[in-house]
Amino acid sequence: MSESRMSDKAVLSCRNLGKSYDEGPESVQVLSGLSLELHPGERVAIVGSSGSGKSTLLNLLGGLDTPTQGSVWLAGEELSALGERDRGLLRNRALGFVYQFHHLLAEFTALENVCMPLLIGRTPIPEARQRAEALLKRVGLGHRLNHKPAELSGGERQRVAIARALVNQPGLVMLDEPTGNLDHHTALGIQELMQELSTASRTAFLVVTHDLSLARKMDRVLSLEDGRLVSI
Numbered sequence: 001m002s003e004s005r006m007s008d009k010a011v012l013s014c015r016n017l018g019k020s021y022d023e024g025p026e027s028v029q030v031l032s033g034l035s036l037e038l039h040p041g042e043r044v045a046i047v048g049s050s051g052s053g054k055s056t057l058l059n060l061l062g063g064l065d066t067p068t069q070g071s072v073w074l075a076g077e078e079l080s081a082l083g084e085r086d087r088g089l090l091r092n093r094a095l096g097f098v099y100q101f102h103h104l105l106a107e108f109t110a111l112e113n114v115c116m117p118l119l120i121g122r123t124p125i126p127e128a129r130q131r132a133e134a135l136l137k138r139v140g141l142g143h144r145l146n147h148k149p150a151e152l153s154g155g156e157r158q159r160v161a162i163a164r165a166l167v168n169q170p171g172l173v174m175l176d177e178p179t180g181n182l183d184h185h186t187a188l189g190i191q192e193l194m195q196e197l198s199t200a201s202r203t204a205f206l207v208v209t210h211d212l213s214l215a216r217k218m219d220r221v222l223s224l225e226d227g228r229l230v231s232i
Contacts, residue, residue: 010073011094011171011204012038012061017070018227019056030056032227034070040171041202043194045215047232048224054208057224058174061206062095063087075171092121096165096173103161104149110136110160111145117168135163139193155186162193172204179211191217 017034020027030053038044048054059065061072063079072079075094079087091097104113111132118128136145139159149157158178165173179187191214197203207218215221222229 010037010039012036012072012074012206014061014072015070017057017060017072018068019053019060019065020068029227031060031067034228036061036222036229038172038204038206040204041198042220043198043205043207043218044220044222045207045209045218046222046224046229047209047212047215052224053227054224055176058176058206058208062097062174063091089121092117093168094170094172096168096170098158098161098165098173098175098178104157104164106149109146109148110141110152110156110163113149113160114164114167117164121168132163132167135167136160139163140189155182155189158182158186158190159193162190166197166203169201170203172206175205175207175209177209177211178207179209179214187211187214 013036015035017031018029019031020029022028034057046054046057056065060067061074063072063074066080074090077090079090082090105116108116111129114132114136115125115128118131119125123131133142133145136142139162141156141159141163144152144156149160152160162173162178179190182190194205194207195217198205205218207214209215221232223232
């Protein structure tokens with residue numbers, strides 16, 4: 001494996017990743033010398049105290065922010081080598097993202113929200129609707145296709161967000177505190193869904209969470225401490 005590129009088999013990899021911010025005359029180092037590989041079907045949790053840099057790390061790994069040092073590879077492509085348009089296309093194709101606050105479009109139905117990534121990728125509307133409907137049925141929302149987010153419970157909205165993240169069949173889904181606003185029963189259902197998809201579809205999951213019960217169900221748990229990832 002070369003120094004400039006990590007395993008081609010990894011859906012996500014980074015090496016020597018660092019991020020610092022200028023605050024007045026001083027530079028604040030948030031992440032330093034961080035390396036990670038994530039393989040198909042693998043489920044990895046990242047835990048850490050508030051302010052440790054977990055959200056910064058997710059933004060770097062997802063190509064939403066630029067590292068101060070090091071490199072990130074997503075689906076075999078080095079993010080920093082791509083222009084903004086190509087980075088966006090790669091994210092839409094290879095990466096799904098689920099936020100703590102689902103970020104669904106309020107004026108659209110569950111079905112329409114899940115269709116969005118496909119339509120952005122220019123999938124024909126009939127095919128997009130068919131794929132979105134099948135996925136919503138898979139997450140137990142076949143009876144809620146035409147409901148808007150305000151008409152759904154918190155757990156249902158989060159499952160719509162997960163369906164939207166999965167509709168392009170990405171190799172990797174990143175989740176930022178996916179169970180933070182959910183009751184225990186709904187959170188357990190989302191854990192089981194991740195387990196099912198990692199096995200059946202070889203989807204990899206990278207989960208940032210404060211929920212230790214969720215973290216312990218992952219294949220690996222990493223703690224972000226002093227800007228570096230430590231196995232626990």
